[in-house]
Amino acid sequence: AAGCSMADMAQIEQVDEAWAQLSQILPVEEAVTPAVYVNSAADLKAFCGEHGGITCTSSNARRVIEWAWARREKILFFPDEHLGRNTANKMGIPREEILVWDPFLPDGGNTPEAVKKARILLWKGHCSVxxxxxxxxxxxxxxxxxxxxxxxxxxxxxxxxxxxxxxxxxxxxxxxxxxxxxxxxxxxxxxxxxxxxxxxxxxxxxxxxLSPTVCQCATMFRIDAPHLCWAMENLAEGHVVNQISVPDDEKYWARIALQRMLDVSTPA
Ligand code: SF4
Structure with a gap:
């Protein structure tokens, strides 16, 4: 199946764990809005929906951060550190208010004081391409x-x-x-x-x-014409191949996170 190596850098168990660790430092449900890039699994979108959060794209990341800050003082932005950092830089957020959360370290590799001071927590994930x-x-x-x-x-x-x-x-x-x-x-x-x-x-x-060496996205390249043709021919014959099933509660919460993003992105 196709996938995205960046999306795989945040797993729901890690995000649950980060949320639990944050709750030891501050009242997480009142203080932190989770925001996930749309290149992510449905369970992460559902996590955001359920915890007052939102999804974002590279086009609307700034508006999403502003939306989040209007509600809670901090944002947990995952899984791409760089989209979050570059957006925060463009918004003029001071560096000391931007913190990296490494999911493989206790408290993301930060002191509780640093977490309390930060306004944006960036998940340590990246797009390898x-x-x-x-x-x-x-x-x-x-x-x-x-x-x-x-x-x-x-x-x-x-x-x-x-x-x-x-x-x-x-x-x-x-x-x-x-x-x-x-x-x-x-x-x-x-x-x-x-x-x-x-x-x-x-x-x-x-x-x-912009690179003398070729760096293709191996996962994106799996969505190609022969595979699309194969999937459609199977569908025409009544076989569903590579079916993706999302549990109903995940669908419900993921849709809420997506709808919040659509509302933020649509001009009033
Ligand atoms: S280029 Fe590939 S790895 Fe990077 S975000 Fe896009 S799909 Fe994911």
Missing amino acids: HQMFQPAHVRYFREKHPRIKIIVHPECHEDVVNLSDLCGSTEFIIRTVSAAEPGSIWGVGTELNLVNRLKRRQPDKQIYF
Whole structure:
């Protein structure tokens, strides 16, 4: 089955444990809003729904953080540390208010005092594909193409984001590069398939994948035309293959977390 190595970096048992540890330090249900990236298992979305939390995407992470802070003083953001950090950086949150929660260490590797002081707790998880982009790659492409604009996804490390010209969601990257001047040069730091698609659709621009080494998303690549065709042919013959079943209570709470995000994202 397809999956996402980043999503797998937070398991429900670990999140339950983190919540229990936080409850030893502060009144967690009143003080912390859990927020999970939509690239996550249904049980994590359900956890957020049940504990007053919300889901988010790379497009609405800022609005979700603002929504969470309007309700409770802290946010537990998982599983991608970098999306949370880059969003917090863009919002001007002081570094001392941003804490990393390592699920493999007691209290996430923090002192109770540090947890009490923090406003955003970032789960120590990452997308292995976006971690491949390094500051050296940005420098390499800038030297080679002095007119290049560097655009990256917020799942990249902050050191890469800080050296880039622009940072934003997949939708932002597509919109920005598509609207750029013909002849412009772009270094794009996100998943290879998307960069290749942009290259095909924008032949009047020079578009480079922001790494000299190829880093494909092995899990995303499992969703390919032959497998889709196989699943659809089976469906046409009345066989359901790779069926995913979500228990009713999980569906109920996951939907609540998703609905909160949709309400936050929809302009009034
Ligand atoms: S690129 Fe792959 S591993 Fe990274 S977030 Fe997307 S699906 Fe997950």
